[in-house]
Amino acid sequence: MNTISDVLVIGGGGSGLCAAISAATSGATVTVLEKCERIGGSTGMSVGSFTAAGTSYQYRAGVNDSTDFFIEDMKTANGADEARENQELRRVLAEHAGPTVEWLSSIGVQFLGPTPEPPYEKPRMHNVLPNSKAYITALARECRKRGVTIVTSARVEKLLRNAAGEIIGARARGVDYLGRRGVILATGDYSAAADMKRAYVGEAAAKVQAVNPNNTGDGFRLGGDVGGVMLQMDRLYEGLRFAPANLPDPIKLLPSHPAVSRAMRLVVERLPKKLLAVVLRGALTSWVGPNNTMYAAGAILVDPDGRRVANEDSDKELARGVAAGGNQAYMVFDAALARKFSAWPHPVSTFPGVAYAYVQDYKSYRPDMYHEGATLEELAAKAGIDAHGLARTVEAFRGYASAGRDPEFGRTRFGSGIGEGPYYALGPMNAYITLADGGLAVDTDLRVTEAGGTPIPGLWAAGSTGQGGLQLLNHGLHIGWAMVSGRIAGRNVAYALPREDLTPFGDTTSVLELPLDRLEVVR
Structure with missing residues (x-):
């Protein structure tokens, strides 16, 4: 049994829903697979701050800001970690954060702000009203409006490839969900994956519980199984x-x-x-x-x-x-x-x-x-x-x-x-x-890449799963990256060439218990 759409999104949090809407408004049919009974992810559990430059909120407050000012402030916030920064993805975030706040406003999300956020020079923090559930309510409503299919209680067991090695879909609950144009991993971070925390950070970190117990690193395992590389897996917010x-x-x-x-x-x-x-x-x-x-x-x-x-x-x-x-x-x-x-x-x-x-x-x-x-x-x-x-x-x-x-x-x-x-x-x-800053390596189009930087055909990642070496060391940047990366990934997959061969090839057994020594990590 299988079901086919143009774009398959794995994960129904903020990044996944943004990706679904972006793909749908680009003319694609979209299916979202969410392993929990309800959508929302970490976005729906967060404080909800969104840090962005060049917004109408700033303009009304008399704040004259720019992308370059934003980037310079992120450098300051990074401190010694600036040497680890993915500067290309940071510019993507800085350039698209402001327009994404405006887009969210256009679908009914309201913010208080901008408010100061030291050590930033400019007030950039936009606080969602009345709480972070407003993001999910607005995004879910927009998904329904755009004809997005959302399947809950559907934990993905494995990505599917065709004979040419292209990613063509995923298996969940015994059903093959296929994506003609591509698959987006948006499953959150690995803060609740004790084995990953133990392997990449240490035994002491493995004992610290996660705010979101559902962030078990599924996207990392799925992406790693097909050649994706994990970056900066030592980074936890404890x-x-x-x-x-x-x-x-x-x-x-x-x-x-x-x-x-x-x-x-x-x-x-x-x-x-x-x-x-x-x-x-x-x-x-x-x-x-x-x-x-x-x-x-x-x-x-x-x-x-x-x-x-x-x-x-x-x-x-x-x-x-x-x-x-x-x-x-x-x-x-x-x-x-x-x-x-x-x-x-x-x-x-x-x-x-x-x-x-x-x-x-x-x-x-x-x-x-x-x-x-x-x-x-x-x-x-x-x-x-x-x-x-x-x-x-x-x-x-x-x-x-x-x-x-x-x-x-x-x-x-x-x-x-x-x-x-x-x-x-x-x-x-x-x-x-609260968060883990490791992520799959991605390029500026949010395509998941192998160790040498070659994109894996048919596979994209967004949000924490596709953080790709970004530092995100101040408030409001994780929500910003979730929404920004989701929108970019969704649009890019929607315009990708459709796969001619949608026949799964090779082993389709679950990889959720994949031994960590089979996953490639770059610190």
Whole structure:
């Protein structure tokens, strides 16, 4: 049994849906295969920021920006990682991000912004309204309008090739889905693939759970099986987040209907900035963990036994230390830090340029995460931390801070350390990988390439699957690349020459459990 369309898209997240719409509006028939019961992917779970230059939002705000300014700021954000950057793909992103924001606006997506995003010189961050589900609602509606067929609960087991070695489709649920003009891999990253994390990053990273448990690296395995090359597989975004709130987040509960988005945009654009910040603090304290600046100022991170778990100088080490234990930890600090992080310019957590949350906001909005005690013993009792363990840890840390040396974990920034009470704790927090920056090698047309740079006939990739060496080290760039690359890939496949031979050839057994030593990696 088989089904045939012009373009086959594997993955129903932001990049895959953009690819499907782009192909359909270029005159192609399109089928999307999504392994989950619902479409959405990581895009639908994200904060939703989209960083772009040259938008109408910037123009209305009086911001005069350009592609070259955008690229220069990305260089600054990359720092030492600039040497690893895929400069060709970065220019593709910078040139197409602004038009893609306008395209999204044309299909009903509304944004708040632009807002500042340090170290960028220009305000470029566009924050979707009312939440990231608005992307998926708008894209799904446009797919229906353009006649795109979406098949859910359809995990692809293997790509199909003809006798000439061209990619002609994929097998899912015993059905061969064929694409006359080509196939697009848009299956997200590998942040939930323990074997890939273990092989390419290490055992400690393999224990850190993913924000999106469905990002199991399927596209990497599928592409690698036919000769694709994986780049920069050592790049993970590891950090800590607060446990979910007991009460639903009102921002996330807002329906992502265009009318609601338009109304919300009208409201938020007219609200005084101080009032808007107050409105958004409830969402901010639910979604985002504390800035690492609090550790540099003197805070420590402890597990429920009251013991430090890792070097607080490093988000990565903290995440791995927490994951290696019971995956629960608390930030502990004293009265001096509580005062310091109760007013600008020292927020506990931020939506850059939009909202800032301080210590007292956690007391108001997340009382389940906020703990206070006149003594360390009282704090421990309220937070559920072992009192004796916490007391020993604080005493030892005071000695380390005084000596400027941490013999346990090698911390180098001690700030003011832990001084007089009252004492505070925020938590519990859990370790997560939010994103992985590895991707299949692609050219500027988003064709998947072999080790020597030769395109694999019939195969394209978009989003995280086709990141191709891009760094994307600041907020709003992953969403930007998902949408931009999806649109480009969809258009290019739609105009590719159709394959004359659509007969599968060779072994068609599943490759989802493909041994990693069969996949080629370039760091």
